[in-house]
Amino acid sequence: MPSEEPMPSETTTATAIRLDGVDLSLGSGAARVHILKGVSLAIAQGEAVGLVGPSGSGKSSLLMVLAGLERADAGRVEVAGEQLTGLDEDSLARFRGRHVGIVFQAFHLIPTMTAVENVAVPLELAGRADAFARAAAELTAVGLGHRLDHYPSQLSGGEQQRVAVARALAPEPRILVADEPTGNLDEATGRQIMDLLFDAQARRGATLVIVTHDATLAARCDRTVRLRSGAVETGETLGALAGAGHESRA
Numbered sequence: 656m657p658s659e660e661p662m663p664s665e666t667t668t669a670t671a672i673r674l675d676g677v678d679l680s681l682g683s684g685a686a687r688v689h690i691l692k693g694v695s696l697a698i699a700q701g702e703a704v705g706l707v708g709p710s711g712s713g714k715s716s717l718l719m720v721l722a723g724l725e726r727a728d729a730g731r732v733e734v735a736g737e738q739l740t741g742l743d744e745d746s747l748a749r750f751r752g753r754h755v756g757i758v759f760q761a762f763h764l765i766p767t768m769t770a771v772e773n774v775a776v777p778l779e780l781a782g783r784a785d786a787f788a789r790a791a792a793e794l795t796a797v798g799l800g801h802r803l804d805h806y807p808s809q810l811s812g813g814e815q816q817r818v819a820v821a822r823a824l825a826p827e828p829r830i831l832v833a834d835e836p837t838g839n840l841d842e843a844t845g846r847q848i849m850d851l852l853f854d855a856q857a858r859r860g861a862t863l864v865i866v867t868h869d870a871t872l873a874a875r876c877d878r879t880v881r882l883r884s885g886a887v888e889t890g891e892t893l894g895a896l897a898g899a900g901h902e903s904r905a
C-alpha cells in the first residue's frame with residue numbers, strides 16, 4: 656500500500672461499503688423469492704473481499720445490491736459515501752457511473768462495437784472529453800494495445816474479459832465488483848484476469864468485491880464473506896462490523 660494511504664486503523668479506515676439489515680426479494684407472484692435476509696456487512700476502502708457460498712445462496716444478488724443494480728426492499732445500503740436506499744433509477748445510474756466498475760462472468764461486451772468503442776462509449780456518455788485516448792490507454796495497460804479495433808467476436812475469451820476489465824477500470828471507480836470473472840476462462844487466462852483486478856486494488860486503492868467458487872481466487876482476497884441461504888454466516892458479520900476485519904488479517 657502506498658505511503659500516502661491512511662493507516663488501516665479502526666479509527667481512520669474509511670468504510671467503502673456498509674449494509675445494514677438488507678432484504679431483497681425478486682420475481683413476482685408465485686415466482687417471488689426472498690433472496691437476501693437481513694444482510695449486514697462492512698467493507699473498508701481498499702479491501703479485497705471474496706464473496707463465497709453455495710449456488711443460490713444470493714452472492715450475485717448481493718453484488719447487484721451493492722453495485723446499485725438492484726434496490727434493497729429494506730435496510731440501509733451505503734456505498735462510496737452515498738446512501739443508495741431510496742435513490743431512483745436515474746440517480747442509481749449516476750452513482751454507478753461515478754463509483755462502480757463491474758465485471759461479469761459472461762463479459763457483456765457490446766458485439767457491434769470495437770474494443771476501444773466498448774471502453775470509450777461509457778466514458779463519452781459520462782462526459783469525458785478524452786474518452787478515446789483514455790480507452791486506448793486502459794486497453795494498452797491490459798495488454799490489448801494491438802487489438803483496439805477488433806470486435807468482440809474477433810477476440811479470445813480472455814481478451815474479451817480484458818476489454819471488460821479495461822471498461823470497468825477506465826472511469827477510475829472506487830468500487831470494483833466482479834461476479835465469477837474467471838468462470839469462463841482456463842486457469843492460466845483466469846490468473847491473468849485476477850492479476851489485473853488485484854493490481855487495480857493495490858495500485859489504485861480500489862475496493863474489490865469478487866464472487867467466486869474458486870478457492871485460489873478467494874485465498875488471494877484479504878478475507879472472505881460466506882453467504883448461506885441469503886444471510887451472512889454468523890461470526891463473519893460480527894468480524895465485519897467490528898472494523899472490517901482489515902487489520903487482523905493483513
Ligand SMILES: Nc1ncnc2c1ncn2[C@@H]1O[C@H](COP(=O)(O)OP(=O)(O)OP(=O)(O)O)[C@@H](O)[C@H]1O
Nearest residue numbers: 681682686688690709710711712713714715716717
Ligand atoms: N430475478 C429473479 N427472480 C426470482 N428469483 C431469483 C431472481 N434472481 C435470482 N433469484 C433466486 O435467488 C436465489 C439467489 O440467486 P443468486 O443468483 O444471487 O445466487 P448465487 O449465490 O449467485 O448462485 P450461483 O453460485 O449459482 O451463481 C436463487 O435461488 C435464484 O433462483
Ligand SMILES: [Mg+2]
Nearest residue numbers: 714715716866
Ligand atoms: Mg451467481
